[in-house]
Amino acid sequence: MRATLxxxxxxxxxxxxxxxxxxxxxxxxxxxADLVVLPELWPVGAFAAEEFGAQAESAEAGPTAEAMAAAxxxxxxxxxxxxxxxxxxxxxxxxALYNTSLVFSPDGALQATYRKIHRFGFDRGxxxxxxxxxTPVTVRHPSAVLGLATCYDLRFPELFRLLVDGGAxxxxxxxxxxxxxxxxxxxLVQARAVESQAYVLACGTAGTHAGVEQSGHSMAVDPWxxxxxxxxxxxxxxxxxxxxxxxxxxxxxxxVLRDRVLGLPLPQVR
Ligand SMILES: O=C(O)CCC(=O)C(=O)O
Numbered sequence: 404m405r406a407t408l409x410x411x412x413x414x415x416x417x418x419x420x421x422x423x424x425x426x427x428x429x430x431x432x433x434x435x436a437d438l439v440v441l442p443e444l445w446p447v448g449a450f451a452a453e454e455f456g457a458q459a460e461s462a463e464a465g466p467t468a469e470a471m472a473a474a475x476x477x478x479x480x481x482x483x484x485x486x487x488x489x490x491x492x493x494x495x496x497x498x499a500l501y502n503t504s505l506v507f508s509p510d511g512a513l514q515a516t517y518r519k520i521h522r523f524g525f526d527r528g529x530x531x532x533x534x535x536x537x538t539p540v541t542v543r544h545p546s547a548v549l550g551l552a553t554c555y556d557l558r559f560p561e562l563f564r565l566l567v568d569g570g571a572x573x574x575x576x577x578x579x580x581x582x583x584x585x586x587x588x589x590x591l592v593q594a595r596a597v598e599s600q601a602y603v604l605a606c607g608t609a610g611t612h613a614g615v616e617q618s619g620h621s622m623a624v625d626p627w628x629x630x631x632x633x634x635x636x637x638x639x640x641x642x643x644x645x646x647x648x649x650x651x652x653x654x655x656x657x658x659v660l661r662d663r664v665l666g667l668p669l670p671q672v673r
Contacts (some may be wrong), residue, residue: 404436404645405544408606408621411485412638413579415612419458422446423470429640430482436642437546439478439608441471442577442621443554444502447610449579452528453623455500459490462503462516476511482542485577485606486519488533504551504577511623515542515551516528517593520562525553537539539565547572547647550601554578557591557605559629560598565662567599572650582616582636587622595621596624600653600660602645609638622661626653 404561409429411422423446435440446467447458460466462550471484471533484505492498502519518536539562542549550571552597556562556575566574574595580588596603603624608617623643632643654660 404437405435405602405646406440406623406643406645407433408440408623408632408634408636408641409433409442409491409602410607410609410619410621410637410639410641411442411445412610412614413445413513413608413617414610415451419446420466423467427474430471430480431478432583433480433640435479436478436480438481438483438544438573439475440483440516440575440577440604442606442608443486444488444609445485445579447488448530448614449554449608450613452524452532452613453531454490455529459488459500460621462487462489462491462501462505463513463537465489466607468505468513471505472511472513475507475509479509481509483549483551483575483577488644489518491514493534493570498641501536502533502553503536505589506549506551511600515540517551517553519553519556520652521555522556528654529612539569541566541569541571544573547650548603550574551578554580557588557595560595563595563599567601571599572643572647573604574599574601575613578605578607580607580618585620588618589622592622593624593628596626597628600620600626600657602626606641607634609636626650
């Protein structure tokens, strides 16, 4: 299985309409890949909070969804199109924003959406402007089950446990990770692969937007925790071959997941 992570430079001087066209062109150039992955919020920029409202769109029929559906169809590839700022009714029926990932099959059909569960920013940015998703999502690709997570989700292993329990073999993580915490990124991507005994495909952005330098360093890690491919800091396509059968083989030969003990009580301070 051939996968390509498209590490996009989110340049605030590039118009979003232009970036959409450019990224669609990059996806179209990936004919022959089995899976193409884009980063988190690449149209607007993960830290461009002041633009989230103006750039919010429908996850099913917005300009990014339409451009990415067409690009996936033209290239004949499965496409994890990263995420967009989705505008949709919240649980109370009022207008809400979500950080929503989109996955397309090669016929251009939207196979899955995933609303980021853990919002980043503490009391600012995404954490205050966006609503949280509440549903872990897995997607059946012809070669493997994909488990979806987004950026800050990487810090929450309990989500990845649920994805593994849901059958995930390849964990796909679009991100807009700051360069300041590159060491955390590399460690967490590898940790999620080792503990899940799964591939992790983690696709970040390049460049600096809203004053936040992005880490780049998109990574593909195998179920043993080995880094198969890693990007630099600029825009680039990181391509690698992976063998989904290695997930079951690793879980069989080193059966850590089988040894989980569930339902333990909370410890009492003594
Ligand atoms: O957890 C981090 O350090 C970065 C997370 C982040 O940038 C995000 O989720 O957008």
